[in-house]
Amino acid sequence: MKPFSYTRAETVGDAVAALVANPQAQLMAGGTNLVDLMKYDVAKPDAIVDINRLxxxxxxxxxxxGIRIGALASNSAVAYDARIKARFPLLSSAILAGASPQLRNAATTGGNLLQRTRCYYFYDPSTPCNKREPGSGCSAIGGLNRIHAILGASDMCIAVHPSDMCVALAALDAVVEVEGPAGARQNAFAEFHRLPGDEPERDNTLAHGEIITGIRLTPNHFAGHHTYLKLRDRLSYAFALVSVAVAMETADRRIVELRIAxxxxxxxxxxxPLAEAEFSGxxxxxxxxxxxxxxxLAGxxxxxxxxxKIPLARKTIVRALRQAASGRPQDQAVKAIQ
Structure with a gap:
């Protein structure tokens, strides 16, 4: 592991200033992704800025x-919050489908959004990877790509985003609060993460020196008709092969509003969203x-x-829509598909 300096930020301004002062600095909250990447010699920050006191x-x-979730709220705190469970149960369900209780206790909301989009090759510095070393190539294309992308990929990268929480936040039209050298701003969730294009090393649209301070959720009518359905190689502690978050409002057995991520x-x-709008009514x-x-799945x-993954995704989408429409969401404690 590369030697690094360590500082503890006392204010958001301190954290922003530390990032601006050193382009190679990285923030640490729960550390559940960053520490792994440092151990594998994938992430090599010159400086760590601890933000746990913010x-x-x-x-x-x-x-x-609505509800505002602070960036340092743990995944467990969000999943088990009574207000989240009552008003935004889709988010609670998605969080409980991910990781393990120990990781959810440590992982933070902001960190979940910022975890790296990655695959086997990203973790292996001995192989070419455009995300790790831009221009070196994508080993997954023509290599072992069982877990990789079927939508939105490019000839530079076919890795998939690992988060469960973020899939629910996408369906809920969350807003990401950001603060940086230019001040505070809000970012629509749909615009926060990026497709790989020709810059796969960039996972999100944060500018240099910016940090996430919170997530906003606006009121909706989806609590009665929602589900988060995740298919994976084993029933716990595994990334999704395919997952589907559905938020639906119905009236007289017709779709009033549909969101699906x-x-x-x-x-x-x-x-x-354009596809979702086609099915209104x-x-x-x-x-x-x-x-x-x-x-x-047209593309x-x-x-x-x-x-x-293509036929698997098709079946999962249909099953998830069926669950949401019936008002019987997937039970993450049971895990067997309903």
Whole structure:
């Protein structure tokens, strides 16, 4: 592991200043992703800026009925918060589908958003990887690519975003609060993460020196009709092969509003608002669900080993829509698909 300096920020301004002063500095909160990458000699920061003392752990009610989640609130705190479970149960369910209790206790909300999009080759410095070393090539293309992207990939990178929480936040149209050298700003969640394009080393749209301070959730009518369905190689502590977050409002068995986000299939949580809008007013039935799946996967393309993900994603989308429409979301404690 490369030697590094360590400082502990007492204010958000301190953290921003430390990042601005050293382009090779990285923030540490829970450390559940960063420490792993440093151990594998993938991340090599010159300086670590510990932000655990910043006053960003609260989960607060907003005047409009929404909720603000501080960037340092742990995944467990968010998942088990009574207000989140009542008003945004999709988020609670997605968090509980991820990682392990120990990791959820340590991992933070902001850190979850900032974890690296990655694959086997990213973790192996002996192999070419455009995310780790821009211009070196993508070993997954033509290599072992069973877990890789079927949507939004480029010839530079086919890795997939690992988060469960972020898939739910995408479906809920969350807003990311950011603070940096230019002051505070808000970022629509859909615009926060990036597809690889020709800069796969950039996972998100944060500018240099900016940090996440919180997440905002606006009121909705999805608590009665939602689900987070995750398919993986084993029933716990595994990244998704395909996951689906559905938030639905219905009336008289018709779709009033539909939001659906996919995980495990792209470099960022995958969502298509234009496709969602096409089904406003449609019957909430099997035929509609099949059409939704076809529409969302219209541009899907496998890489060989991961070709199976396309039919798997189609079936998962339909099953998730069925669960949400029936008002019987996936039970993350049981894990068996309902």
């Amino acid at each position: 006053p960003l752990k609260d989960i607060d009610d907003l005047p409009d009925g 996919l995980g495990g299939v792209a470099h960022k949580p995958w969502r298509d 449609a019957q909430a039935d099997e035929a509609t669900f099949q059409r939704v799946a076809d529409r969302l 899907a393309m496998g890489q060989g080993d991961n070709d199976f």
